[in-house]
Structure formats: structure tokens, C-alpha cells
Amino acid sequence: MNSFDGKQVLITGGLGFIGSNLAKELARQGARITIVDSLIPEYGGNLWNVEPIKGQVQINISDVRDQHSMKYLIQGQDYLFNLAGQTSHLDSMNNPFPDLEINARAQLSILEACRHFNPEIKVVFASTRQVYGAPESLPVDERHPLHPVDVNGINKIAGESYHLLYHKVYGIKTSVLRLTNTYGPGMRVRDARQTFLGIWIKRLLEGEPILVYGDGKQVRDYNYVSDVVNAMLLCATSESAYGEVFNLGADDPMSLRATAEIMTKLERNGRYEIVPFPGELKKIDIGDYYSDFRRIRSRLDWRPLVSFEEGIRKTVEFYRTNLSHYID
């Protein structure tokens, strides 16, 4: 697969976890890559993430809220992987405005720039299972009602909807992926702002017990980052993906307790504790979640290739030697 050889590709949030893994794969395929990242400390950007490809990518430090920067950078691109986002649910409740500006308003200005200056561009938008809220039934497919439990979920729905609307009305080739818990080398581990797995890895490697909130029975599904990158590349290059929204998901959803069991076995003194939910998290807890991803399997022939056992082992290995670059 070399569809990206010589192609111009823009990645927003490209110094972040998923963006940088995508950039590495695209570099391998010969793409000409421009990364946009704000490097805001609370978000996921980290220059160490692109260390292996630093001569092969153009890095533009700017913010997706900067309309003028985005308008310039979008021109001439064949593909836009639109990954920059505010991902913290708690931050979105404590101060909802940055979340709205990044996850909704900036998306609209990016799409306006595409419409006016590059209507042939292909756009993949990274959304989240958070838009569903607490599932009414499991597994959750794309027709499940959207009942977001936080400001982040509401704004991500707006961001998704703008992408789908600009396909429908203006023909922009957009697609939307609803990611579940994604993990792998490069993820944010200094806190739980991306996924709780980040802080779990950090505590495991620092000899602290993993803290499992609630009763440990909540079910989750996880995707290793290479599987998510593959899904994004498929969406970008498949006619049948444009104007569509797809769940990602895994064949092996499991409880938090089972997750902690697997992870603690990776370290000699690994251990976990079941502790009560902190109040502010309890309010926005969604119970069990795992997705039905048959739509992307049947339409784009995507499926996850890396099991949680294998993926988390690789991830913990990565952080054994790289942790200092992620917690400084």
C-alpha cells in the first residue's frame, strides 16, 4: 500500500499520540507531511514523538483556533487528518470554552477553509465514543442515540456534524471515526487526560498501585494505535468512507479489573487497588462501553490486528525506556 507516496498531507495534532504515529506511517509510505500542533502543555503534543522522523516532516507550531494559519496551511494539501482536539472530560466541565473553541469552532473554520480554498481535499476527523454517553444497549453501533455526558461530548458531536454537513452540502470528502480507548507508544501518561490507561502505565512503572475506580467491573474496549492509524488511512483513501461515520472497537472488550490484571503482570511488583470513584468523575461515568464496529469491517475491511495483551506489552516496554520524555 503506497497510496500516499508523494502526497501532501496535513496532520493537526501531529505531535500528539495518534497524530505522530500516523505521521511515522505516512513518512514510511513517502508522504510529504506537515504537522500542525499547538504544543499546549495540557494537551498531547510532544516533540519526542516525532524524533525518529524529524528530518522528514515539516513542523508548524500553531493552533487550530488560528484561522489565518489554518487557511494558509490547508491550501495545496491532498489529505487532512484532523486530530487536534481537547480530550479531557474534566477540563471541559471546569472551563467549557477552550473545549468549544477547539472541538467545535476551529473545526468549522477548518472546513470553511477547505470549502473556499481546497474543496478537493480529503479529510478524516477523529471523534470519540464519548458522544454516545452511557450506552442504552451493548455493543454500541453508529445508530445508537447520542447522549453526551459532558461538554466535551457535546462539542465533539458538533465537530462531527460539521464534517458530515460539509460533505453533504459542499461535497468535501470527509469521514468521521469514533475512537474508543486508544493506547500505545507516544500516549500521554502524565495524567488521565487522554485515557485512564496512560496514568495506569505511569503508576505501574513508578511502582505505585494502579487505581481502579468503582467496582472494577466496568467493561471497556481498547485499540492499539497502529490499528487506529490503519483505519484513518483507509478512510482517507476509500470513496465509500466519505460522508460516513465509523466506530472503531476491539474483539476483546474486558473489565477494568481484567485490564489491571493483565497490566500488573507486566511488572514484577505490579499491583492494583479498587477504590471509590472520585465525586467529579462519578458524575460523568458512563458504565459499561464496548462498540459494534461491523460497519467499518464490512465497508472498509478494517479490523484490529493487535490484541490488548500484545499491545499493552509493547506500550509498557516503550515507556520503560522513554518515560522521562513524557513526565519531565
Add this chain to the structure above:
Amino acid sequence: MNSFDGKQVLITGGLGFIGSNLAKELARQGARITIVDSLIPEYGGNLWNVEPIKGQVQINISDVRDQHSMKYLIQGQDYLFNLAGQTSHLDSMNNPFPDLEINARAQLSILEACRHFNPEIKVVFASTRQVYGAPESLPVDERHPLHPVDVNGINKIAGESYHLLYHKVYGIKTSVLRLTNTYGPGMRVRDARQTFLGIWIKRLLEGEPILVYGDGKQVRDYNYVSDVVNAMLLCATSESAYGEVFNLGADDPMSLRATAEIMTKLERNGRYEIVPFPGELKKIDIGDYYSDFRRIRSRLDWRPLVSFEEGIRKTVEFYRTNLSHYID
């Protein structure tokens, strides 16, 4: 019913069509009313709308996007009727940012002000059937999927969602009404920015033919403004309304052609023409729409009391003597 006697009430968009009718009813019930309106020419505010009660209301000319103004005005209020909005679907596509700022961002800042400075306030938010998009089935109830066909619909969904979230997480007593085509004295008639019925009334009274787009068979439902005002007062004062979303609707949905037939009979030389859709409107047309409003009927015992024949007759009579105040 005098639940509002002596109560402090804030109405955003209070110089507009529905807001001013609400203000008149609340004034009759003895409420102490503050109206907020931006008087932006493209929107619905018109000082003539409150001429009959001008000594009984405090009028504050400001914009719901002005966080400081809103933060001050919300304090001490018992009720907030949150009606200010950008309503034009075409404007939302031509320049999506004002729509986002008013229908989404300002709603979030209003709710943040309620949360921090007046958590006991009761809030009624005026939303729109536009959030449903083209119906998958008829009549449309509140569980119908949301498939907005324009930027306005996407932002109104965000505005609704913030209101419901702030009830769920912070206990603010909010409710959401999804209005269908509302008409009556005080509506905008200089163009179709509120509902097509406005421009139809203007053309009828100016001796021009009503222009019916498409084939005239599209079905719509209409509410006379006094019925909408009643629904808002019920939501504000009913414990069972908080945290809920309700459709409004009518017992007599009808085709555009039937609507035009009724209206043209009100003027001696009244006539209408069936003409093709202008392209930009065709793109966002939703086909037939009429709502299932059994939820508000059963929970709040609301039902529309004014038939379209009666309501449109009163409305046309109003504009026979007042048209100059609405088109200048």
C-alpha cells in the same frame, strides 16, 4: 394562573416575535420583566413589539454574546426565558460563525453564569424542529434521530445539549422546547428568516402572489404564538419539565398549497404561484414535517388551542394595520 405575580423574569430575545408575546403575557400576570435584545437588524427584535407594555418592562439592549452583561443580568432572576437566537438557515451556511457564537457559545456562557451566580433559576430554552433534519418517519417524536441539514441545526443541538447537561450535572432547572413554525402578531415579515409564513403574509398584503416552492405538497405544522407562550410558561413552572425536551406541534398539519389556499382567501385579490425551489434552499429542504407532541400533552397537559385558520386570520389582521412597523 398567577404563578408569575411579582416574579423576576429575564427574556433574551425579548423584543423579538415570541419573546415580546411572552413578555406581554407575563406583564399581564404581574411579573417584573427584564428584556435583553441586541436589536441586530437581521434578527427579530423590534421595539414596536413591546409598545403596549413599554412602561412595564425594563429593556436592556445587549447581546447574549456579551458575557459580562449576561452575567450581571442573570443574577436575582427567578426565571430565564432563553429565546435569543440566530434563526436563519441560509445565513448559517453563508457565514457560520455568528450562528455558532449565538446559538452555541452564548448558551454555554449563559449557563455558566446560572451555575456560578444563580443556580436556583428556572430556564426555558427555545429550540427548533430543525434539529431533526429530514424526517425518517412521521410524525416526528422526541426520540427521532437528529440529522441537522444546516449549521444552524448543528449549533441548536449543541445549545439544547448544554441546557440538558447543566440540569443533569449541576441541577439547573432547564427545559427545552422544539418549536415548529410559529406565527402571529409580531413575527418577522420582511423576509423568510424566521419562517416562510412571514414573507407570505407580506406578499399577500402587498398584492404580490405568495410563492410556494417545490410542488406545494410538502406538509408543515404551525403554532399560533399564544399556544407557544403557554407551553413556555408551563415548562418554567412544572417540576416534571426540568431536564426534559418537548416537541410542540399542531392537530392540523397541512400542505404548503393548502396553507396558501387558506391565506389567499383572506385578501380579495390574494393569489399564489407554485415555483421551482431556488438552488440554495433545495439543498437544505427537509421534505414533509409534522411533529408528535404527545409528550408535552401527557406530561404538562399542553395542547394548541388556536387553529391555523383562526390564528392566521388574526395575524393578517394585525399586519393590515401594523405592516409599516415591520418593513420600514
